[in-house]
Amino acid sequence: MVEEILSYNKSFVENRRKQGLDKQISSHAQKGIMIFTCMDTRLVGLVEDAMGFERGQVKVLKNAGNTLRRGGEDVLRCIALGALVMGIKEVFVVGHKDCGMRKLNAEKIRQAMRDRCIDESVIASVDLEEWAGIIPDEGENVREVVKAVKEYKFIPKDVEVHGMLMDPYSGELQVVPAE
Numbered sequence: 001m002v003e004e005i006l007s008y009n010k011s012f013v014e015n016r017r018k019q020g021l022d023k024q025i026s027s028h029a030q031k032g033i034m035i036f037t038c039m040d041t042r043l044v045g046l047v048e049d050a051m052g053f054e055r056g057q058v059k060v061l062k063n064a065g066n067t068l069r070r071g072g073e074d075v076l077r078c079i080a081l082g083a084l085v086m087g088i089k090e091v092f093v094v095g096h097k098d099c100g101m102r103k104l105n106a107e108k109i110r111q112a113m114r115d116r117c118i119d120e121s122v123i124a125s126v127d128l129e130e131w132a133g134i135i136p137d138e139g140e141n142v143r144e145v146v147k148a149v150k151e152y153k154f155i156p157k158d159v160e161v162h163g164m165l166m167d168p169y170s171g172e173l174q175v176v177p178a179e
């Protein structure tokens with residue numbers, strides 16, 4: 001795969017240079033927006049397109065299920081840094097329907113770990129549902145994450161935080177109301 005990527009990359013870069021697309025742009029989000037969404041394959045590129053954003057306009061943060069596990073310190077840190085020093089004024093938590101983190105269960109993870117020779121004592125050392133960050137409902141998770149972002153002590157109070165759910169096929173968005 002590495003060879004394939006490097007070979008493709010060579011012509012990709014040449015083309016970008018030819019078209020003058022390699023010019024420097026700001027690392028800050030031109031629209032002052034950060035999106036926190038799921039790493040789901042179906043959302044790659046779709047989230048930005050469906051919201052009308054292009055490269056350079058927004059920051060995008062992803063993990064499995066757009067969840068905050070164990071307080072979600074790492075995710076909240078990124079959002080706070082974005083707000084404090086990178087000009088982020090609005091945050092969109094974008095979950096999606098049919099999320100793998102809702103459909104997953106402890107037994108599936110346990111079996112996958114056994115199949116891949118993870119030590120039994122390691123498997124027994126955690127609550128697998130908690131460890132994986134399984135969510136009972138996509139909308140409810142978005143609502144909880146929005147609340148946690150708003151309440152995080154390092155995020156300035158003037159930052160707006162919105163919750164949305166996306167259809168992973170049509171890209172249709174719906175607002176997740178606060179309560």
Ligand SMILES: [Zn+2]
Nearest residue numbers: 038040099100
């Ligand atoms: Zn997902």
